[in-house]
Amino acid sequence: MIxxxxxxxxxxxxxPDVVYALVSDPPKMSELTEELDRATWLGGVGEAAVGARFRGHNRRAWRRWSTxxxxxxxxxxxxxxFEVSSFAGIPVSRWQYDIVAAGVGCVVEERTWDRRPAWFRPFANLxxxxxxxxxxNQRNMEHTLARLKSAVEAARG
Structure with a gap:
């Protein structure tokens, strides 16, 4: 992969299991992210499994869009x-959280790959x-991971 x-x-x-439980729950993660305002599982699914789908309702200031x-x-x-697509199935991105045990905790890495076709980028930017x-995305991830860290560690008491 590139x-x-x-x-x-x-x-x-x-x-790692505690962190995974949060990052694999898009409705819960929407409380921690910069642009994902709300997420809903589709097709009667309620948890992460390969092939499961969810709709992301995104927001930046007054702009709103769904994926x-x-x-x-x-x-x-x-x-x-997960792989993200826009209307008509146009590929948008891949998002990935890798979690590795480290001492008494874990390292969480969030990565994304831009999958938008060149012709689609000006429209998506607009x-x-x-x-x-x-x-x-770099700035958004840094904020999201800081919030994730705070939320998980605060829950431990």
């Missing part, structure tokens, strides 16, 4: 990943209001 267009990592003082994601990797305590998607 290099990701953006990535970030953090160390979390919690087990559909299909889970490609669901390995408890290790990896959660809809989202983002000209440099890689840079924006």
């Amino acid at each position: 290099e990701p267009s953006a990535s970030a990592r953090t160390v979390v003082d919690a087990s 559909t994601a299909t889970v490609t990797d669901a390995e408890p305590g290790r990896r959660f990943a 809809v989202t209001g983002v000209r440099d998607r890689a840079d924006q």
